[in-house]
Amino acid sequence: MHIQIVGLAGLPEVRRGDDLAGLIRKAADGPLGETIVVVAQKVVSKSEGAVVDLNSIEPSSFAVEWGARWNRDARLIELILRQSRRIVRMERGLIIAETHHGFVTANAGVDQSNVESNVPGGNCATILPRDPDQSARRLREALACGAVIITDTFGRPWREGLVNVAIGVAGLEPLEDYRGRLDRSGRALQSTVIALADELAAAAGLVMRKQDGVPAALVTGFEWKLADGSAAPLIRAPEKDLFR
Amino acid sequence: MHIQIVGLAGLPEVRRGDDLAGLIRKAADGPLGETIVVVAQKVVSKSEGAVVDLNSIEPSSFAVEWGARWNRDARLIELILRQSRRIVRMERGLIIAETHHGFVTANAGVDQSNVESNVPGGNCATILPRDPDQSARRLREALACGAVIITDTFGRPWREGLVNVAIGVAGLEPLEDYRGRLDRSGRALQSTVIALADELAAAAGLVMRKQDGVPAALVTGFEWKLADGSAAPLIRAPEKDLFR
Numbered sequence: 273m274h275i276q277i278v279g280l281a282g283l284p285e286v287r288r289g290d291d292l293a294g295l296i297r298k299a300a301d302g303p304l305g306e307t308i309v310v311v312a313q314k315v316v317s318k319s320e321g322a323v324v325d326l327n328s329i330e331p332s333s334f335a336v337e338w339g340a341r342w343n344r345d346a347r348l349i350e351l352i353l354r355q356s357r358r359i360v361r362m363e364r365g366l367i368i369a370e371t372h373h374g375f376v377t378a379n380a381g382v383d384q385s386n387v388e389s390n391v392p393g394g395n396c397a398t399i400l401p402r403d404p405d406q407s408a409r410r411l412r413e414a415l416a417c418g419a420v421i422i423t424d425t426f427g428r429p430w431r432e433g434l435v436n437v438a439i440g441v442a443g444l445e446p447l448e449d450y451r452g453r454l455d456r457s458g459r460a461l462q463s464t465v466i467a468l469a470d471e472l473a474a475a476a477g478l479v480m481r482k483q484d485g486v487p488a489a490l491v492t493g494f495e496w497k498l499a500d501g502s503a504a505p506l507i508r509a510p511e512k513d514l515f516r
Numbered sequence: 517m518h519i520q521i522v523g524l525a526g527l528p529e530v531r532r533g534d535d536l537a538g539l540i541r542k543a544a545d546g547p548l549g550e551t552i553v554v555v556a557q558k559v560v561s562k563s564e565g566a567v568v569d570l571n572s573i574e575p576s577s578f579a580v581e582w583g584a585r586w587n588r589d590a591r592l593i594e595l596i597l598r599q600s601r602r603i604v605r606m607e608r609g610l611i612i613a614e615t616h617h618g619f620v621t622a623n624a625g626v627d628q629s630n631v632e633s634n635v636p637g638g639n640c641a642t643i644l645p646r647d648p649d650q651s652a653r654r655l656r657e658a659l660a661c662g663a664v665i666i667t668d669t670f671g672r673p674w675r676e677g678l679v680n681v682a683i684g685v686a687g688l689e690p691l692e693d694y695r696g697r698l699d700r701s702g703r704a705l706q707s708t709v710i711a712l713a714d715e716l717a718a719a720a721g722l723v724m725r726k727q728d729g730v731p732a733a734l735v736t737g738f739e740w741k742l743a744d745g746s747a748a749p750l751i752r753a754p755e756k757d758l759f760r
Contacts, residue, residue, distance in 0.1 A: 273723045277519040361758045368758065376674040385708070425710070429673050429759035430620040432752050433691045433711025435718070437675070447677045450725075464629070466669065466721070467677025474679070475719030477710070478738060479517045481694075494722060508676050514605045514612065515673035515759070 275493045279479030279486040285388060286487075288321035293414030296488055304417035308491040310476035313424040313439060314386060315487040316407050317398040323387060324351055326395045338362070348382065348397065355380035355399055368427075371400060374507040375439055377426045400424065404440025405502045412442040419443025419501065423473040423480070429515070436477025438469035441501040446470070467506060468496065519737040523723030523730040529632060530731075532565035537658030540732055548661035552735040554720035557668040557683060558630060559731040560651050561642040567631060568595055570639045582606070592626065592641065599624035599643055612671075615644060618751040619683055621670045644668070648684025649746045656686040663687025663745065667717040667724075673759070680721025682713035685745040690714070711750060712740070 280299045286292060292315060297304070317323065331339070331350035339346035342365030349367070353359075356369035360376055369380040381400035388396070401407045404422045412420040422440030427433075438446060446469035453464075476489035510516055524543045530536060536559060541548070561567065575583070575594035583590035586609030593611070597603075600613035604620055613624040625644035632640070645651045648666045656664040666684030671677075682690060690713035720733035754760055 273523050275521040275719075275722055277521070277719070279517050363758065366758065425708075430752055430757065431681070431711065431714065431750050432756075433709050433714065433750065435711050435714050464669075465677050466725075467675065467679050468722070470675065470677065470679050471718040471721045474715040475519075475521070475722060477715045478519055478712070478719060481710075506675050506677065508674055512676075513674065514607065514610065 273493065273495060275475070275491065277475055277479055278490045278492075279484075280488040280490060281484070281486050283315065283485070283487055286315045286318040288318065288323065290319045291414075292316065292319040293411050296411075297415060299488070300490060304415050304490070306418040306492070308419045308421065308444070308472060308494060308496075309411065309415055309417045310421045310423055310473060310480070310489045310491060311411065312480055312487040313381070313400055313404070313422055314383065314398055316401050316404070316411075316422050316440075318387075320401055320407065322399045322401055323396050324399060326351065326397060348379075348384070351397060351399070352380045352382045355382055373400065373404065373439070374504075375400070375424075375426075377424070381424060381439075400439065405442065405504070406440075408440035408442035408501075408503075417443075418498070419496070421469055421473055421476070422503075423476065425477065435470075436473045436480065438473045438503050438506060441469050441503045441506075443498060444469065444496045444501045445499045446501065446503055446506050469501075469503065469506060517737065517739060519719070519735065521719055521723055522734045522736075523728075524732040524734060525728070525730050527559065527729070527731055530559045530562040532562065532567065534563045535658075536560065536563040537655050540655075541659060543732070544734060548659050548734070550662040550736070552663045552665065552688070552716060552738060552740075553655065553659055553661045554665045554667055554717060554724070554733045554735060555655065556724055556731040557625070557644055557648070557666055558627065558642055560645050560648070560655075560666050560684075562631075564645055564651065566643045566645055567640050568643060570595065570641060592623075592628070595641060595643070596624045596626050599626055617644065617648065617683070618748075619644070619668075619670075621668065625668060625683075644683065649686065649748070650684075652684035652686035652745075652747075661687075662742070663740070665713055665717055665720070666747075667720065669721065679714075680717045680724065682717045682747050682750060685713050685747045685750075687742060688713065688740050688745045689743045690745065690747055690750045713745075713747065713750060 326347040329347040331346035335350040358370040408420040425434040450464040570591040573591040575590035579594040602614040669678040694708040
């Protein structure tokens with residue numbers, strides 16, 4: 273297998289209502305065929321209008337108090353709480369939350385970097401797309417490509433640094449299950465389910481860097497079995513999660 | 517940036533004392549120059565003799581009791597405990613442990629798949645290399661390549677599926693720090709430290725599949741700043757770890 277990963281530069285600043293697929297097609301400049309198109313959450317959120325002006329938010333007294341204690345903007349704290357269905361940790365000024373989709377991430381995916389405000393004096397943040405799988409399906413259809421993965425950079429326990437992971441998937445199964453297959457010695461492989469979509473997201477992350485303005489990448493040469501796909505299987509069920 | 521990832525097939529079964537760098541050079545069939553060579557822990561462990569015959573292990577009464585309760589081989593449990601400096605979770609038959617290196621992973625990295633026994637009736641498991649950074653440095657020198665990353669597949673909390681991660685690094689900084697740089701709107705990027713070595717490991721994982729016998733991959737076209745490197749910065753310090 274010989275995989276190629278190319279960053280898609282040259283996309284203009286994306287705004288609510290923009291035809292993101294059209295902008296990607298134009299930047300890709302050629303038929304996408306069996307290409308896996310990896311797109312950063314940020315531009316998907318912008319094109320879908322998943323952008324909130326903090327000036328429009330009335331923080332709760334809890335958000336005001338906690339924000340004052342840790343020197344963080346109470347309106348931002350309020351927005352993070354609204355994006356969360358469960359707080360995993362909230363201490364030392366940091367919030368790790370489970371989003372309404374079920375993703376566990378810092379600030380519930382709320383992000384202020386690379387967001388231009390629509391109005392002068394505005395102070396905007398992006399939130400995650402409401403249904404990233406649906407966003408991926410729509411993009412895949414409009415792009416006529418092999419698969420689409422929508423990604424965000426997440427931290428993880430125990431290890432330093434963020435990695436790009438899949439939050440929306442269309443066109444491939446996010447997990448590949450080797451259980452029951454035999455290793456080369458004839459022994460059944462144990463607990464070997466590989467998070468393909470996350471490895472693809474991480475690979476694309478190598479060329480998608482925030483300050484470079486590369487919000488998408490094209491992956492070719494990877495062999496996979498076409499499927500409807502969804503990021504949902506990547507979310508560990510509570511009863512299987514040793515860390516709840 | 518245009519990255520290529522190629523799996524290195526055609527390596528013979530690796531045994532203790534084998535010249536792993538020589539086998540990789542032969543399979544690569546050409547000068548490695550600025551290539552990043554990604555190598556699975558399994559073949560590094562085998563070549564270094566980090567293979568233990570379970571028949572040689574006398575399990576403690578704790579390992580015997582816990583193994584019986586969860587239907588697991590007490591000698592394997594004992595080996596896992598010996599590879600651990602801290603048990604993170606040990607329940608429902610599963611062990612998540614912190615290795616002596618500081619990596620948190622299932623079974624402290626002990627693995628029975630794809631291990632041939634040296635003796636008839638043997639029942640062997642690999643353990644992680646004693647010093648994966650040193651293994652990486654030696655390989656890098658012998659290969660005369662840009663960088664070496666030694667990898668293993670780790671599970672993670674909250675998300676299903678394993679991903680390939682870096683446990684030994686030579687030739688690059690494993691983390692890239694964007695903090696303090698400005699985003700495209702002139703706002704300072706917050707908490708954006710990217711685990712480059714893990715993204716490279718995951719990318720290589722796409723072509724390194726256990727049952728395919730592809731224990732190494734070559735990554736070319738990735739631009740990075742040469743450095744001595746080490747996997748140690750990827751380990752989150754206890755005082756910064758919200759999940760202890």
